Amino acid sequence: MLDEIGMTNFKAFSRQVVPLAPFTLLTGLNSSGKSTVLQSLGLLRQSYEAGLLDESDDSCGFLLNGEFVELGTGQDVRHNTYVRHRSNDVDDRIISLQVVAGGRSFEWSAEYGQEDDLLRLVPDSQQSTSPLPPELRPLFGRGFQYLKADRITPAVSYPRSHEAAVRRGFLGARGEHTVNFLRANQDSVVEAQGLRLPDAPSGNLLTLTDAWMQRLCPGVNLQVHGIDGTDSVRLSYGFGSTFTADNRYRPTNVGFGLTYALPIVVACLAAQPDSLILLENPEAHLHPQGQTWLAYLAVAAVGAGAQVIMETHSDHVLNGLRIAVKNNLVPAGRTAVHYFRRHELATEMVSPEMNSDGMLSDWPSGFFDEWENSLEQLLD
Structure with a gap:
């Protein structure tokens, strides 16, 4: 299972670490960074499949356009503001992706090129993926599925x-x-x-x-x-x-x-053990009951040994997960909920904790509160 994904100077994030659970729910307003999390994993997968993460020459790098993601060029994926990578001795225009899995950390860093669609890895930044480390099998193995929002x-x-x-x-x-x-x-x-x-x-x-x-x-x-x-x-x-x-x-x-x-x-x-399933907006075109049942299905996939990372705008999906926790279909500790919101050029992540009764420790402003806000206006 992947334990976290880290991004530096990548799209919505100057620097962000996102903890991952067997069932991770990503939510937030539009253009707040949810898709960036999934795209970072898709970018690593398509670069790996192209043989570009484990080469010893200057042909290796992040393949920005391929089967899983089409991100454009360097200027499209570089964050608006730079942050230093590791130390002041390293160029602040480095774009870095880090995966922590099974207690091991794997990191790939690439040089920014404004018009490049292959961002070349910084020398000595390659992580060995041959043979494939068992910790990375969910990301680079057969059980990987990434279903984008624009489906068939x-x-x-x-x-x-x-x-x-x-x-x-x-x-x-x-x-x-x-x-x-x-x-x-x-x-x-x-x-x-x-x-x-x-x-x-x-x-x-x-x-x-x-x-x-x-x-x-x-x-x-x-x-x-x-x-x-x-x-x-x-x-x-x-x-x-x-x-x-x-x-x-x-x-x-x-x-x-x-x-x-x-x-x-x-x-x-x-889904099989070690499967990694990335889902963008699974609720699209479904009525509320169907949206809730999709949450139950994803929970069942987690029970089968898969890891599910789901981006959603649906409070019915969220409540389906909460009900599944309350009904002991999945332990609260095997879930993570992250809410993303943007402040000008910066993106903030808030992570309410799930309790065993399905209740959340925090309900930040903008986090599935539109029904409550609308009801308050109707009753005023």
């Missing part, structure tokens, strides 16, 4: 990539390989008891995907199959008590919510 939308067909969905077990940063992953693994048994629902007739992946999707839309069921002679797969929805509902619908005739949430559901159900 309803379509007639989806890509059929054996390399992504089968060999790598990757859903795609937009969830574009989810349907093919589900097609290839639909009969795989989900071992974690917490991910199984009592009304699911079996414990295979497709059946449990149906069961959890029914928490978002009662009665829905899915079918996935390959389209012969093409590199595409097809998804369809049915409504009714049986899997063989006569009338089936294309995603384009069902709406955004179900298809948008499907990668989230599959990522959590496919």
Whole structure:
């Protein structure tokens, strides 16, 4: 499990350390730094996959544009104000990312280049990732999933990539390989008891995907199959008590919510020990009940051994986590809640502690207080 992520001179942060738990919830106003936390991990992952974190020459560095993040150039990722890195002997234009995992610290530092989209590592700043240290397997291993806010939308067909969905077990940063992953693994048994629902007739992946999707839309069921002679797969929805509902619908005739949430559901159900799941705004296009159930699903994935870092604007997601803590589905000590707010060029992080009854130690101004503020005006 990752214990913390540190960022220096990176986007919203001059210098910030973010403690991580098995379930970490990131929230705050827009442009306050929540996405920066996830993007820092995505940047490390895509730089690692490109072989750019463990080289001994000047070709290694942070790959700013790739499969997980598209950050532009150095001027887009450098923080507005510089801070010194380690000591006054080091150029203050250094951009640094640090990961603490299993009691070990790993840090990569790169030189700022205004127009560069590959920020070259500072000499001697490389951390050995070959062979892969076991502490970094959640970040650099097979169980990594990063589902961004702009996920797949309803379509007639989806890509059929054996390399992504089968060999790598990757859903795609937009969830574009989810349907093919589900097609290839639909009969795989989900071992974690917490991910199984009592009304699911079996414990295979497709059946449990149906069961959890029914928490978002009662009665829905899915079918996935390959389209012969093409590199595409097809998804369809049915409504009714049986899997063989006569009338089936294309995603384009069902709406955004179900298809948008499907990668989230599959990522959590496919979670294994040492998986790392990064989720941006999983609540998008879902009604409040569905948002709460997504929190319950993420908690179940944590129970299966995964680490979940979730960015959200939803008080229903937050309350779902609080209820799960109160109902002993996840210990309070295995959760972290961070609220980000911006003061001019600086970003501040406030971290209320979760108590065993689901109550929070602090409720800072701007932290999911809009309902209370609106109610106060209505009653005035």
